Amino acid sequence: MNKAIIKLPLAIEEDVHNEFRMHAKLMLTELGKFQSKQDKDGSIRRxxxxxxxxxxxxxxxxxxxLFLGVNDDKMIKGITMSKNMIYHFFGSLRHMCEKFKPFSPISRIKVSILEVLPMDDKTKVKLRKVDMDKEEVSDFPKLANHSVGGFFCDCFKEINQAATKQYLFIIQVDAPDKDATTVIYQNEEGLAYRYNSFF
Structure with a gap:
């Protein structure tokens, strides 16, 4: 099935197995300075x-x-992207995974992309699965190189020029293999996180 109609809000709760975000910033280096603020005590908080x-x-x-393009009220809004920005996202995801220690977890991560199509009925949204291998390449100039790992790339200049659509990204992270040796991962900051409760 390539299309599905979903009722809003989603019948999924944020918990230790599901999280919603309204951005696609993978690493700390992709966050701009405006995405932090100084508290009264002088400390900087993201x-x-x-x-x-x-x-x-x-x-x-x-x-x-991890649902990218869903707000805290469980409403699917999507993230505005051009196709070049989607390619950038995948490059950044691979780059991020290469920064993890003790080794890249890319084999445990799968990403689905769904185009968010508006409907007249405001209580529903139509989702269409996107297959980047089958997408038309004639409607966007594919960049030779993306500048991954930073907060700016040439593909972000396209936001007002190239065709953009609203997309929902679903990042599925597989559970560890119960028969394998336990591995504790650290992200690109060198920090290990674990879900006991929300952080």
Whole structure:
């Protein structure tokens, strides 16, 4: 099935196996300075958490799903992206995984992309599965190189020029193999996260 109609809000709760985000910033280096603020005591606090933190926690516990493009009220809004920005996301995901220790967890991570299609009935949204291998390449100039790991790349200039759509990303992180040796992952910051409760 390539299309599905979903009732809003989603019948999924945020818990230790599901989390919602309205951004696609994978690593700390992708966050701009405006995504932190200074508290009254002078300490700096992030207002946006990198996705690597959640992926690390899922890897070190029982796995889970991260929904990018769903707000805290469980409403599917999607994230505005051009196709080049989607390619950038996959490059950044691979780059992020290569920074994990003791080794890359990319084999335990799967990503589904769904286009969010508006409907007249505001209580529902139509989702269409996106297969990047079958997408038309004629409607966007594919960049030779993406600048991954930073907070800016040439593909982000396209937001007002290239065709953009709303997308829902579902990142599935598989649970550890129960028969394998226990591995504790650290994200690109060198920090290990685990889900006992929300952090």
């Amino acid at each position: 207002t946006l958490q990198p996705i690597s933190k959640t992926i690390c926690a899922f890897l070190n516990t029982d796995g889970g799903r």
